[in-house]
Amino acid sequence: MISCSGSKQAQVSDTGFTPSYAFDTEKSIERFSKSIQFQTVSLEDLSEIDYEPFEEFITFLEESYPSLHSNAELQRIGEYSLLFKWKGTNPDLNPGLLMGHYDVVPVKEDAIELWSYEPFGGEIEEGFIWGRGTLDDKSGIFSVLEAVEFLIESGHQNERTFYLALHHDEEIGGLNGAKQISEFLESEGVHLEFLVDEGPPVAENIIDNIDVPLAMIGVAEKGSLNLELVYRQEGGHSSMPPRQTVISILSRAINRIERRPMDAHYNGLIKETFEPLIPYMSFTQRLAFNNTWLFSGKIKRELGKNPATNAALRTTAAKTIFEAGFKENVLPVEGRVIINFRLHPNDTIEDVVEYVRQRVNNPDIVINVMDRARNPSPVSDTRARPYQVLKQTIEDIFDQALVSPSLFVAASDSRHFHNLTDNVYRFRPIRATHDDRARVHGIDERIRVDNYLEMIQFQIELIQNLSGEL
Ligand SMILES: [Zn+2]
Structure with missing residues (x-):
């Protein structure tokens, strides 16, 4: 795989995972923990949403990722969704889009006491980071932000232009965030080479006696x-x-x-x-x-x-x-x-x-x-180059992992982007066991600290692998 010139170096974090890139593991964990503390909660009734934490969250991003903010154009769309355009050197390549959402589902009052740690505490305990959004989907977007910040700081230059879209209303349908961003890009005449959104994890120990993880790309x-x-x-x-x-x-x-x-x-x-x-x-x-x-x-x-x-x-x-x-x-x-x-x-x-x-x-x-009926998405081609690169990157980072295409049975914001590309892929490099499924939108949502670092490593590799001609 392509490596980032001069920036590879071994570094051992306290969690035992050894990223092969010299990003600041401690700081990145700290920023992720902090991100969980913003209660960016989506509610069906828009008038009940408190947008103060959304605004504070956006300021927090600006303070946390200065290189991204000074090297990419930022546009706010639908008030709280963010679209970064990180320009590449080769205008002949179609741009890629990496996306995710920072809104989360609420924690019901009577469920709070069932949590082992504060649902919005971002506490780091027992080798995990705990809280609403650690799996769905703040780890997704923060791993990308860390990767981009690191790559810019290391002097990496993309050939391909990348858009980063951070949506604020995925949990309630994405009509103000993803949908408007998609319409905006269409109006700009953008044709995407691919997009990567949230999706299935790298599933571990899902079948007795089979210890190879299965990564399913939606x-x-x-x-x-x-x-x-x-x-x-x-x-x-x-x-x-x-x-x-x-x-x-x-x-x-x-x-x-x-x-x-x-x-x-x-x-x-x-x-x-x-x-x-x-x-x-x-x-x-x-x-x-x-x-x-x-x-x-x-x-x-x-x-x-x-x-x-x-x-x-x-x-x-x-x-x-x-x-x-x-x-x-x-x-x-x-x-x-x-x-x-x-x-x-x-x-x-x-x-x-x-x-x-x-x-x-x-x-x-x-x-x-009734309203809001929608047909299933088209099925993206697994023979397309971006799929192959994504698959290869998963195999490189997740030792022994098997990779296969899958049907995502939940919904994601990616459905608003089929007008811009045929290559729509849903995947998160999260190691998840059977038991983690109930944590998404449920109690004790958490992610392993070393897995979070691994996610950053994955995104650094992926961006580089997707950056040039495919
Ligand atoms: Zn989600």
Whole structure:
């Protein structure tokens, strides 16, 4: 791999990890810890958001990364999102975009006491940095900021122009941040060579007796659709009820949807995801696979039993709201159910609506498509050079790691950028165990200190590897 001239040197940090670049490990950990202390919390109701910490956070960035701020053009978009343009020497190369978000989800009042350390303390204990945002997604953006600052200070010069986008409202849809940044770049006529956003981690110890980590690069993400099913009926007194009420009719509809979920797709992408692991499995492990959140890929029916593998296989339907009735002796006149669908790349919004119409099989039940429906993302090409470079960099930094493309079952801001590039990749160099999944948006979110340093090392390598002609 290309190295940064004159700046490579061994340095042992107290955590035991030895970065091969001479960045200031102590300072970078300190800055990251501090970043967690800004309560940049996104809330669905915009009027309830306290933007003071966002403003303070932006000032903190300015003070912490002076070289970035003096070498890149900074633009504030949608008030609190930041777009840096770090110019390269070769105008013939399309720019790259590294992005992430600094807003976080709230910590519920009654959950605070369940945390081992202050949720917004950024405490460094037991070899971890603790707090909301350590996994999602402040480690993502701070590792990039540290890498860029280090590269500039070491006199590194990119051939390619890089944009860095730090979004402030990813957790609530990204309409003011990512979406506006994407529109701005489009209006400037920018065509991106690639973008790298948050995504799956480097998963460790996910299968018993297989100790190779699996890094999954998200090359696609699921769509989302809320359907409202409404049924109305004449009301009346409960002493002379009809055979079926609003409640039973809607329940029957839900039951019919549940009995026959949308088709599973065990094809292309999902096969590729798990292929690299198969040689490491014993026959028994393959059989046991359906009890883990990964799978061997034998029988769709088996895979469908596990919610995590099921989500990767098909469009899922979560019944989230059911409302009907208000008084025990009055027949309800109206009932409604909301079902949240997460769309597999093989299905469209129209496919889901049609499927529901057929399953419900009752013209008197009205089916409404609610706001903010979105189709699944396109699937990015794994043969494209930026993917290959990303894969190679992961293999270089994460010893023995297997790398495979995957479907990201959550949502990310990257979905707003498909107008600018076909090469959209979602990945974070975070070492995560099965147990860490619940920490994202949950209790005791934390990241290993040495892993954070490793993330910085990764970003330094990645930027250099992506900097020239690919
Ligand atoms: Zn996130």
